[in-house]
Amino acid sequence: MANAPARVAHLQTPRQRLESVIQIARAHASEVDCENRFPAETFEALKRARLLGVMIPAQYGGDSLSLADIVDMCGALGQACASSAMIFAMHQIKVSSLVTHGTESAWHIDFMKRVAAEQLLLGSATTEGGIGGDLRSSICAIERDGAIFRLVKEANVISYGRQSDAILITARSHSGAASSDQVMAVVLRDQYALEKTIDWDTLGMRGTCSEGFRFTCEAPAEQIFPHPFAEIAAQSMLAMAHLMWGGVWFGIAADAVARAQAYLRAEARKRPGEKPPGAIRLAETVGVLQEMKSVIVSGISAYERAKLRDEELSSVGFSVAMNNVKVTTSQAAADIVRDVLLINGIYGYRNDSPYSVARHMRDALSAAIMINNDRILGNTSNLLLVSKFDTSLVA
Amino acid sequence: MDKIRAILDQFGKLKVPASSLAPDADLYDAGLTSFASVQLMLGLEEAFDVEFPESMLNRKTFSSIAAINRAIGEITRAAA
Structure with missing residues (x-):
């Protein structure tokens, strides 16, 4: 009966599966805040309850949940631990980019299946030093070399960067592109290196661990989203x-x-x-x-x-x-x-x-x-x- | 279209002169931002003495010189 918990997980609705996660998040919320640390217990529980891929279409292994369902889950988790809820929200925002814009490319469909099957946590690197918080503008640029691309980004905020399994990152589409001519790419943990440049010691939302990093990667070009x-x-x-x-x-x-x-x-x-x-x-x-x-x-x-x-x-x-x-x-x-x-x-x-x-x-x-x-x-x-x-x- | 190009040069903050752009070239790829697109709309309204209806205020309407030309044509025809 080794797989009994997984079977139980499928019998309940995602919202029902969230209940046990909420209890765990609430129990650790104060500790996460005081110790300025990632809410690891919440995310182990979310993965166990198979709640990281819920927005992905059922045909790719998710639960096809609507935006309303996800927002409700954000609110329910937010009542227990705001840092946990914000990380969950940021992860689902990245999943929504895949669900909305990743269905025309074989690589992104396969990746979506992996997110659901392996319960991967997705991070985001959209802000950059020297830009002033405008995510629709980049300094760094994709450098293509045949079938691969390279990128170095001074990312002054990557929330839960060290805990992410993959990071969705923005950059100018090529070295001669205008600052607003950007693409987004999925980069897997073993394809990038993070060198911490800024700590995260803040008033609140302390568990999101939104540290700054120099992000360096080399990955296949097919991981770049086809749409701008x-x-x-x-x-x-x-x-x-x-x-x-x-x-x-x-x-x-x-x-x-x-x-x-x-x-x-x-x-x-x-x-x-x-x-x-x-x-x-x-x-x-x-x-x-x-x-x-x-x-x-x-x-x-x-x-x-x-x-x-x-x-x-x-x-x-x-x-x-x-x-x-x-x-x-x-x-x-x-x-x-x-x-x-x-x-x-x-x-x-x-x-x-x-x-x-x-x-x-x-x-x-x-x-x-x-x-x-x-x-x-x-x-x-x-x-x-x-x-x-x-x-x-x-x- | 030349009048549209002149207004693009004035308000579009593109990285190339509008005269170098084909009618169907993507203006967002040429560096048109959402802030500049509003300034461009206001410039076009002033120059052509038109007002863009709410239904035309989207990304597509201002995506190329040809699209802008079509939109202005539609408004002027509707007013006539």
Whole structure:
């Protein structure tokens, strides 16, 4: 009966399989944060529960899960350990590039099968020193040599780079290409070398281990995606990222609200007949949490509608809508946790109380700077010079 | 098309002069960014006295000189 657990894993839905992972993530969340380390226990459990390939089509060995299912999983995991949830989200964003743009090349289809079968963890190297955080611009360039390519990138952030099984990396398509003429390639762990250049010691999201590296690789050219990165970014990556991140941030906020409720209930029990002073603030905060949920759910529907038509997916109006999902959910998460801090008072502020939201606060504050909101608002304000808001209330 | 090329040179921030581009050459490959494409739209609206409807505000409409020419043609015909 050596394969019994695997058989059980197939009987349950992916969301059911996630439950045991959530327990493990919650049990180690504080340790991961304090020790500034990768949530290894969560990812061993995710691999055991076969949850890393869930977005991959069933014909290639995955579960064909929809974006809505994945965002829900991000939110559920985010309630337990924000670092685990963010790594899970970043991995699924990379998987979504394969699912959306990798089905026309034999190599990428085979790789997708490997991700599902071997539960490979995918990392991302899209940012580069000297660029200032604009992922749609590269300095480094692919150097082709017959059937292989070489690349050296000063990647100032590769989250969980040392734990990734493969890294999806962007670069200019050739040495003479414009900075925006980029391609993306999948590079396997035994094809690249990482030389650490920057440590990861931050306020929050400490478990993501988003260290900087000099990335050097040599790999077959067929591992480069056939479509330009501009298309991958516009048609799947940005929207998926903003919605999955939104799910993670929603998870942080939802767990903070649950802690406020638990605190207020305990207070109310101690003093029957009296309403705790923070109760009215909780009512207000739950309203903001509900708004946040609506923004994510309607954003997912907008993506599902848009993906049926290429022009819609690459439209200015859709970009504005997805930018707004990112800015509003990232702000709401921090606002909600700050309000819970007021409700729970010293019990929320302490690190060692069951009503603590100290880690939540630190984790939530990363949201506004993960692709800085000011950069996104600058981009949106440019788009709004030509685009009008869709005032229809029909989904 | 020459008028479109002149506006491309002014607002497109391409890495080559627009006169060197074939009508169907991909403008994004030539270095057109999403920021510059909005400036280009505004320049075209001013020069041709048109307004691009929301349905035309996508990547395809501004992907080549020929595509821009077609879009402007469509708007002018619809207005006539």
